[in-house]
Amino acid sequence: MSIPAIGTKGVPRPRREAQIVRVATAEFGARGYARASVAAIAARSGISKPLVYQYFGSKDGLYLRCLTEVADALLDRLTDAEQRVDDSVASRIHVLRALFEALEPEPAAWRLLYDPSMPRTGRIAAKARHYRARTEAIAAAGSQRFLAARGITDPEDAAALAALWMGVVDSLVTRWLTGPKQSAAQMTARCERLLAAVWS
Numbered sequence: 001m002s003i004p005a006i007g008t009k010g011v012p013r014p015r016r017e018a019q020i021v022r023v024a025t026a027e028f029g030a031r032g033y034a035r036a037s038v039a040a041i042a043a044r045s046g047i048s049k050p051l052v053y054q055y056f057g058s059k060d061g062l063y064l065r066c067l068t069e070v071a072d073a074l075l076d077r078l079t080d081a082e083q084r085v086d087d088s089v090a091s092r093i094h095v096l097r098a099l100f101e102a103l104e105p106e107p108a109a110w111r112l113l114y115d116p117s118m119p120r121t122g123r124i125a126a127k128a129r130h131y132r133a134r135t136e137a138i139a140a141a142g143s144q145r146f147l148a149a150r151g152i153t154d155p156e157d158a159a160a161l162a163a164l165w166m167g168v169v170d171s172l173v174t175r176w177l178t179g180p181k182q183s184a185a186q187m188t189a190r191c192e193r194l195l196a197a198v199w200s
Helices: 013-035 038-045 049-056 059-084 092-103 107-113 123-148 155-178 184-199
Strands: none
Touching (some): 038 049, 059 092, 059 123, 092 107, 123 155
């Protein structure tokens, strides 16, 4: 994946940090934590590698910053979408639309949440587990409400549906990342057609 360099000469620090985070998010999303290079991120940001460490402390610090910004924005959108939908099958498309629109500026950001190469212990692992748990809680609440509206109250049924929904969402985002380039609107329309076909 080619990530263009950005210019930072004379840029105020907060804006420069935001630029570095944008480049780093793309790098981590494309290559994963283990293969991502701080040197490459610095070069594409138009700054020196020591400056990255000065701003973020370490590769872990930079990854944490990227993960936090990506996940906070994403989960805020998903929480809002889940709270606004009704219990119909068709309403699920609104949650998918919120997901795709939140990820559209940097679709690979989803991979930061589920990067198998990230450290298994420490701050990154703890933060990722926190965000995954929040994501799963959103899916669980929606699944429980969806089933309750149909007279199904078994918590294991709700847990199974939430797991199914998370698998579907992850598969759709993965397809979006690896398939032909599509906008959030195009991907939402595709999912709407598929849901209509499956549930007709």
